[in-house]
Amino acid sequence: MANHCLSPLGREKVEKMQFSSSFEEIDLQLSQTDEFVHILQEEENFPADNFYDVRPVLHRIRVAGSWMDQNALSELHKSLQTISSIVTFFKRGEEETKRYPHLTSLAKDVFVSPEINRRAERIIDEFGQIRDHASPQLSTIRREITSTLNGISRSLNSILRKAQAEGFVDKDITPSMRDGRLVIPVNPAFKRKIRGIVHDESASGRTVYIEPSEVVEANNRIRELESEERREIIRILTEFTEYIRPLLPDLLRSYDFLAQIDFIRAKARFALQINGLKPNFEDRLVIDWVEAVHPLLFLALQKQNRKVVPLDITLEGNNRILVISGPNAGGKSVCLKTVGLLQYMVQCGLLVPLRENSRMGLFNDIFIDIGDEQSIENDLSTYSSHLQNMKFFLKNCTHRSLLLIDEFGSGTEPQIGAALAESLLDRFNRKNAFGVITTHYQNLKHFANENEGVINGAMLYDRHEMQPLFQLSIGNPGSSFAVEIARKIGLPDDVIAQASEIVGSDYINMDKYLQDISRDRRYWERKREEVRRERNRLNEISEKYQSELEEIDRKRKEILAQAKLQAEQLIAESNAKIESTIRQIREAQADKERTKLVRKSLTEFKESITDLSEAHHDLKPLQKKSRQKPVTPHQPATPKRAIAVGDTVRMKGQTVAGEVLEIQGKRATVAFGVIKSTVDLEKLERAKGSQQAREQKSSNTRDLLHERKLSFRQDIDVRGMRGDEALQAVMYFIDDAIQLNVSRVRILHGTGTGALRQIIRDYLKTVQGVSHFQDEHVQFGGAGITVVDLD
Structure with a gap:
């Protein structure tokens, strides 16, 4: 994290960072870092330049009569500008106060003095050089220096040209500077040809540097003016130092603020590097983490384009101490170290890499026993060092402690080591401590299974691929897979068989049961994941159709509203037409021809209204009936065929077929x-465009x-089912496999009496798509599993 600091200010804070058990302090630090993460992600103009540490200079100038040199003044000026810009950033308006409340509060009382910056700007320029006009006297001195140097330059050039003309000096020679004085390089053979003072000669002796007597006085004057310039600059710097000396306590507090900003910024950048976030931090004893990641392992694997397997772990209530078992190199120690490191990080105020719905609690202390701490000087063996740690843990741990113990009880004779480990675990449990413990001992697995407060956990292992999965499963112990790993390495079978006889069938069966539990758990977890995915897919489809139905209903209402409006217009038009007809008949005064014409006009209008009404009834756009193919009253209408099975239909008013x-x-x-x-x-109609x-x-x-x-999963487990239930499940399973063109599947039916195996195989003989079936390899289940090859 120190690599992300901008100055020693932040690196010093990183070195002093320490574990805290104060909820308020930790929560404040987490909030500040989280706010700065948002600044780095969303803001482009946050000041991040000129983070200088001038505190040593400020401490030194406390002594009266001392002064600050021009480099220190330049750094002071630039860093004070940065502090002022940061304070201005957080005090821009009410919006920033709401977005970054904790950082704004941090910047609330920071000392900022515009007058100090104004005075510094009058003395020093943007390149850190003293300005010519820092004082009137300095301006006069520098003008005289410039004038005198110009005179010296003219005299030297005149002397040099004359010497070159006489051949005393080469044509390409120019004046040089020696001991602050302008001189002419001359060949030693001609050094007496030029009157002056010899100041130096080259290492080879082929060149001497002569200061002509004509410019000696002028060079002396330059020396005097330079001394006056230095005295005036010191006077100016002393005057400025005397001005800021009473303000030193405020300035030191301002630089402490700058150090905090550098520190918080480094924490935020590190959080972005490891995908860290602020967890749901609670003032109680709880570990409930989802997809937690070891940050250093994440960074190491990221360089190799590999991914870390995340950790899900829950410790709270009656499940306080987790006993993790499983094969070597299966990830037990990484799991333990992930718990310890992330808990330590969060109690140092650092953001941690896990999911947003995780919960992190607060512990007073963390006790760690990891690795080998044997010591020749202290006469400690590996086991002795572990016992020393256990003694310390027993004496000091409380119900608010987190214990992290790797390979619990190892390092000595297994029986006594396992017994002592069980006894210690019992004492830790009585103290209600929290912890993560890794072990291979069977008695600790039994203890965790039988005692409240302690729970088993297993690192999962793929028996078929013979490789660890690095996944923690809480609730059941894990197998060490010692026999399987020995067989994979190539140890002779007779050695493995003899070892199995030595430990006894009970131990081997126990290990086998643990493997079966692990396998079954993985199987049902896959099934549960399949169900979850299918449920999500159906929910998406349901939401889609619900949305389409709502859209159809909305359009139907719009069409009905439009039809109603048009109908009202038709009624109004009809009434006007009828009134007009009545008026015309009255005006015709029984003129039969004219009355007949008026009635005919009214009849045609009535027919047009009838056409429009039928169109509205079908909820179709209003349009005139086509008169190109009229249907006569004697022409029978084509009867509609009833809807039958297999027809493509849609609901009236909808588009989905x-x-x-x-x-x-x-x-x-x-x-x-x-x-x-x-x-x-009656709500259905045939859909057009059947093809x-x-x-x-x-x-x-x-x-x-x-x-x-x-x-589709190529394994099915029917153990524990009745014969008819298992047969029906296998029938559906084989049908699906044939339909999906799967080449090989496995049926887990167990050995038992062999009845279930026989029923299933009798059925497989009758299936046309089954080309062959046989027992699984003895290494992967033997007669308890049937492997089926499909056409």
Whole structure:
């Protein structure tokens, strides 16, 4: 984290960072760092330049008569400008106060003096040099120096040209500077040809540097003026130092603020590097982490383009001490170290890499026993060092302590080591301590299973691939897979068999049961994940159709409203037409021809209204009836064919098409994609574009089969089922495998009496798509598993 600091100010804070058990202090630090993460992500103009540490200079100039040199003044000026800019950033307005309340509060009382900056700007320029006009006297001195140097330059050039003309000096020679005086390089053979003082000669002796007598006085004057310049600069710096000396306590507090900002910024940048965030931090004893990651392991694997397997762990209430077992190199120690490091980080005020819904609690202390601390000087063996640590833990741990013990009880004779470890674990449990402990001892697994407060955990292992999965599973102990790993390495079978006889069948069976539990747990976890994915997919489809139905209902209401408006307009127009007709008949005064014409006009208008009414009844856009193909009253209308199974239909007023699966009375079962619905026949109509619907259906079917194949698992476990239940499950399983074109599946039925195995294999003999079946390899389950090859 120190690499992210901008100055020694922040690095000093990093070195002094320490573990805290104060909830308020930790929560404040976490909030400040979290706010700075947002600044780094969202703000582009936060001041991040000129973080200088001038505190040593400020401490030194406390002595009266001392002064600050011009480099220190330049750094003071620039860093004070940075402090002022940071304070201004947090005090820009009410919006910043709301977005960054804790950092704004930190900047609230910081000392900022514009007058100090103004005085510094009058003395020093942007390059850190004393300005010519820092004082009137300095300005006069520097003008005289410039004038005198110009005179010396002219005299030297005149002398040099004359010497070059006479051949005493080479043509390409120019004046040089020696001991602060302008001189001419001359060949030693001609040094007496030029009157003056010899100041130096080259290392080879081939060149001497002569100061001509004509410019000696002028060079002396330059020396005097330079001394006057230095005295005036010291006077100016002393005057400025005397001005700021009474303000030193305020200035030191300002630089402490700058150090805090550098420190918090470094913590925020480190959090972004490891994907850290502020957890739900609670003032109680709890560890409830989701997808926690060891930050150093994450950074190391990131360079190799590899990913860390995250850790899910929960310790609270009656499950306070976790006993982790499992194979060597399976990730037990990494799990333990992840818990210790992240808890330590958060209680140092650092953001940690885990999910937002994680909860982190507060512990007063963390006790750690990891690695080998044997010492020749102190006459300590590995086991002795562990016992020394256990003695310290027993004496000092409380209910607010977190214990982290790796390879608990190891380092001595296994039986006594396991017994002492169990006894110690019992004492820790009585003290209600929290902890994570790794072990291979069976008695500790039994203790965790039988005592409240302690819980087993296992690092999962893939038996088929013979490699660790680095996943923690809480609730059951893990197997060490010693026999399997020995067989994989290639140890002779007779050695393995003899070792199994030595430890006894009970131990081997116990280890086998643990492996079976681990395998079954993984199987049901996969099944649960499949169900969860399928449920999410169905929820998405349901939401999609619900959204479409709401849109259809909205459009229907719009059409009805429009139709109602048009109908009202028609009624008004009809009334006006009728009144006009009555008036015309009255005016005609029984003129039959004219009355007949008026009645005919009214009849035609009535027919047009009838056409429009029928159009509104069908909820179609209002349009005139086509008169190109009139239907005569004697021409019978083509009868509509009743909807039948297999027809492509849609609900009236909707656009989604489906297939009729079944008709019962006046109701039909229709498949709209993967959703089946029972609908009244009168609400259905045949969908146009059946070919397009069939193509859409075919496309949906292909998509569904592809998705099913991706989620299909090639193992099924029917152990514990009755014969008919198991047979039905296997029938569905084999049908799905054949439909999805799976080449090989496995059926886990166990050994038992062999009845279930026989029923399943009798069925497999009758299935046309099954080409071959056999027992699984003895290493992976033997006669308890049937491997089925499909055509």
